[in-house]
Amino acid sequence: xxxxxxxxxxQQYFTEELTAMKYGTVVRGLTGSGAPALVSxxxxxxxxxxxxxxxxxxxxxxxxxxTAGPGGSLARxxxxxxxxxxxxxxxxAPMLEQLYDLRFEVLYYSLANAxxxxxxxxxxxxxxxxxxxxxxxxxxxxxxxxxxxxxSVEFDSYGDRDPEVMTAxxxxxxxxxxxxxxxxxxxxxxxxxxxxxQHAYSTHTGRIKHGSFFQMTPEAAVEEHERRTQRRFxxxxxxxxxRPLKIAEQRELSSVVFE
Amino acid sequence: xxxxxxxxxxxxxxxxxxxxxxxxxFLFRELLWGPTELETWVTQLTEIEAWDExxxxxxxxxxxxxxxxxxxxxxPLNIPRSWSVYSKLLATxxxxxDVQFAAEGAKDLAHxxxxxxxxxxxxxDSQYRPATARIAGFVDEDLEEDDGYPDEFxxxxxxxxxxxxxxxxxDYEFxxxxERAWVxxxxxxxxxxxxxxxxxSEDIVHAKPSALKDLKDLPAAEVPPEKVxxxxxxxxxxxRQIGLWGNHTTKRLLPxxxxxxxxxxxxxxxxxxQAQCSxxxxxxxxxxxxxxxxxxxxxxxxNKRFDMNTIVGAIGGNLKKTAIKAVGCLxxxxxxxxxxxxxxxxxxxxxxxxxxxxxxLFFGLFKVxxxxxxxxxxxxxxxxxxxxxxxxxxxxxxPSQRRTEVERLLAAAGLPPLLEIEPHFGDxxxxxxxxx
Numbered sequence: 001x002x003x004x005x006x007x008x009x010x011q012q013y014f015t016e017e018l019t020a021m022k023y024g025t026v027v028r029g030l031t032g033s034g035a036p037a038l039v040s041x042x043x044x045x046x047x048x049x050x051x052x053x054x055x056x057x058x059x060x061x062x063x064x065x066x067t068a069g070p071g072g073s074l075a076r077x078x079x080x081x082x083x084x085x086x087x088x089x090x091x092x093a094p095m096l097e098q099l100y101d102l103r104f105e106v107l108y109y110s111l112a113n114a115x116x117x118x119x120x121x122x123x124x125x126x127x128x129x130x131x132x133x134x135x136x137x138x139x140x141x142x143x144x145x146x147x148x149x150x151x152s153v154e155f156d157s158y159g160d161r162d163p164e165v166m167t168a169x170x171x172x173x174x175x176x177x178x179x180x181x182x183x184x185x186x187x188x189x190x191x192x193x194x195x196x197x198q199h200a201y202s203t204h205t206g207r208i209k210h211g212s213f214f215q216m217t218p219e220a221a222v223e224e225h226e227r228r229t230q231r232r233f234x235x236x237x238x239x240x241x242x243r244p245l246k247i248a249e250q251r252e253l254s255s256v257v258f259e
Numbered sequence: 260x261x262x263x264x265x266x267x268x269x270x271x272x273x274x275x276x277x278x279x280x281x282x283x284x285f286l287f288r289e290l291l292w293g294p295t296e297l298e299t300w301v302t303q304l305t306e307i308e309a310w311d312e313x314x315x316x317x318x319x320x321x322x323x324x325x326x327x328x329x330x331x332x333x334x335p336l337n338i339p340r341s342w343s344v345y346s347k348l349l350a351t352x353x354x355x356x357d358v359q360f361a362a363e364g365a366k367d368l369a370h371x372x373x374x375x376x377x378x379x380x381x382x383x384d385s386q387y388r389p390a391t392a393r394i395a396g397f398v399d400e401d402l403e404e405d406d407g408y409p410d411e412f413x414x415x416x417x418x419x420x421x422x423x424x425x426x427x428x429x430d431y432e433f434x435x436x437x438e439r440a441w442v443x444x445x446x447x448x449x450x451x452x453x454x455x456x457x458x459x460s461e462d463i464v465h466a467k468p469s470a471l472k473d474l475k476d477l478p479a480a481e482v483p484p485e486k487v488x489x490x491x492x493x494x495x496x497x498x499r500q501i502g503l504w505g506n507h508t509t510k511r512l513l514p515x516x517x518x519x520x521x522x523x524x525x526x527x528x529x530x531x532x533q534a535q536c537s538x539x540x541x542x543x544x545x546x547x548x549x550x551x552x553x554x555x556x557x558x559x560x561x562n563k564r565f566d567m568n569t570i571v572g573a574i575g576g577n578l579k580k581t582a583i584k585a586v587g588c589l590x591x592x593x594x595x596x597x598x599x600x601x602x603x604x605x606x607x608x609x610x611x612x613x614x615x616x617x618x619x620l621f622f623g624l625f626k627v628x629x630x631x632x633x634x635x636x637x638x639x640x641x642x643x644x645x646x647x648x649x650x651x652x653x654x655x656x657x658p659s660q661r662r663t664e665v666e667r668l669l670a671a672a673g674l675p676p677l678l679e680i681e682p683h684f685g686d687x688x689x690x691x692x693x694x695x
Binding site (some may be wrong): 087115 | 482483
């Protein structure tokens with residue numbers, strides 16, 4: 001914890017900023033998650049008012065900005081498979097099974113250097129065509145009904161020119177918020193995870209069929225993926241969807257022990 | 260609907276038999292207080308002339324040879340880890356006794372009493388299990404009733420041949436706390452597949468040719484947390500090995516599986532969840548001793564008796580809350596015109612007095628109806644009167660004393676103290692104490 005606090009003094013952490021979302025996006029996102037329309041509108045109004053008053057929501061976690069480079073970055077620590085929390089491996093087991101059946105192979109495992117009430121683990125894989133990187137991300141954080149865990153999968157392909165192509169397979173309840181994360185240089189499509197990863201992958205390969213996308217060695221894929229992740233993170237900061245934590249917030253969140 | 264238990268106490272060579280109509284549900288609780296407390300409690304139950312095989316649970320305590328043999332269905336102990344810590348506690352409470360669970364149920368107890376089992380050779384020992392992995396995995400719906408005949412009212416024209424099962428439209432998702440079986444398939448080149456079933460199915464037990472393919476074709480599943488897994492197995496195709504683990508019901512499958520999978524090495528595994536995790540890779544989400552104990556200790560600490568009174572009381576409690584809300588709403592609706600009148604006329608004194616009188620009348624009527632309802636229900640309940648005369652449970656009746664004894668037992672068994680266990684107790688509403 002002392003190390004975390006020390007890092008908190010020197011490292012800039014970021015958190016999501018809900019007030020940056022448009023009114024319609026918040027309403028659609030919350031309604032899609034099952035909230036009554038009245039509640040969705042009320043919360044959307046709250047977000048809008050807070051945006052105008054420049055009054056962000058209290059941060060519950062912070063993530064450092066990813067930086068591309070060998071061995072990963074301060075944002076995520078590369079780890080061996082057995083070092084990934086048991087909960088993460090238990091939750092993403094069905095995704096990995098489907099990806100192995102689709103002939104993906106693992107590039108690396110990593111743990112996010114988050115502070116506050118969030119745990120995040122990631123496994124990156126590459127397909128045998130070497131043109132698609134799959135990212136399986138496990139998150140554990142407080143939710144409406146106590147602590148919640150979720151796993152999402154996205155397929156990414158990169159080329160010389162924009163846009164990148166991303167196809168995500170996620171919980172249908174979360175798809176309403178997907179429009180908030182649209183970036184100019186990424187062509188995103190969100191699919192319900194009820195259709196399985198085979199469907200998501202074949203949708204993705206269909207989308208990249210007529211474009212020119214890199215075929216990469218595993219090492220090159222890791223490097224390219226990290227560079228693109230950094231770029232997306234910076235774009236989210238520019239859009240206001242991520243904001244830097246204040247020093248006091250960082251200090252407070254660094255001392256949190258989230259089990 | 261009753262849950263009868265038969266007790267046999269053997270002392271100085273003499274067998275005495277006692278019965279209770281409802282004790283089967285919490286039998287595991289009564290046993291935890293040890294041989295002396297159990298005898299004190301049992302001897303106050305109804306004494307019967309002879310052993311009765313027609314029971315849901317049974318206990319034979321031989322005080323001469325210091326043996327305890329018992330059986331019963333114990334839902335809170337379905338999780339093997341909970342069963343393990345319970346067994347540790349039971350062994351501690353009966354420390355000079357040889358404690359055994361009767362795998363064959365009343366049959367074993369009859370033999371222990373030196374009696375013949377009247378249904379020898381006739382009885383169907385098989386427990387119901389889903390016929391196929393597809394049914395157990397909720398991919399297919401089992402259309403056959405327990406008697407083997409299809410539902411005559413089923414008019415589904417898509418049935419193949421009209422019997423057996425048919426495919427369900429949607430993928431099934433287990434609820435977070437829903438109990439299940441966990442199966443792991445291991446192949447060459449470290450390929451691992453996890454599956455979740457309601458329980459191990461007949462085709463797996465009897466090594467049917469389609470079993471492995473059906474398992475493989477089921478949807479990929481997460482590694483479930485230990486707190487919801489009642490039984491499990493891993494099937495290693497490359498090594499032709501099967502590791503089987505679970506509760507006492509699962510253990511009865513071992514000889515069947517060893518006979519059916521004759522070319523395979525089928526072993527019973529203690530601490531099965533940890534073993535299956537380390538065999539298949541992920542560390543899973545194991546249960547702590549405190550969590551395992553929390554599944555049944557609230558019932559042990561409770562001095563409530565399970566019988567029709569308790570069920571009705573629990574249901575009645577919820578009904579009463581609903582009735583109070585309904586009466587409250589009715590009172591508001593009735594008084595609203597009065598309040599409007601008060602606002603228009605300004606005569607608030609009269610209005611408020613009238614509202615108070617109406618409220619008192621509603622309250623009085625509610626209490627009268629409540630008392631009449633309770634009385635008529637209690638009178639018509641089977642065993643409603645006899646329950647009043649018996650101590651509801653074995654062990655101390657005073658809650659603080661029960662707590663002290665439980666603490667002592669936990670410490671003697673080397674298990675965590677109540678302070679560590681209580682945060683895991685969860686919902687303690689009355690109905691949840693009834694094993695449901």
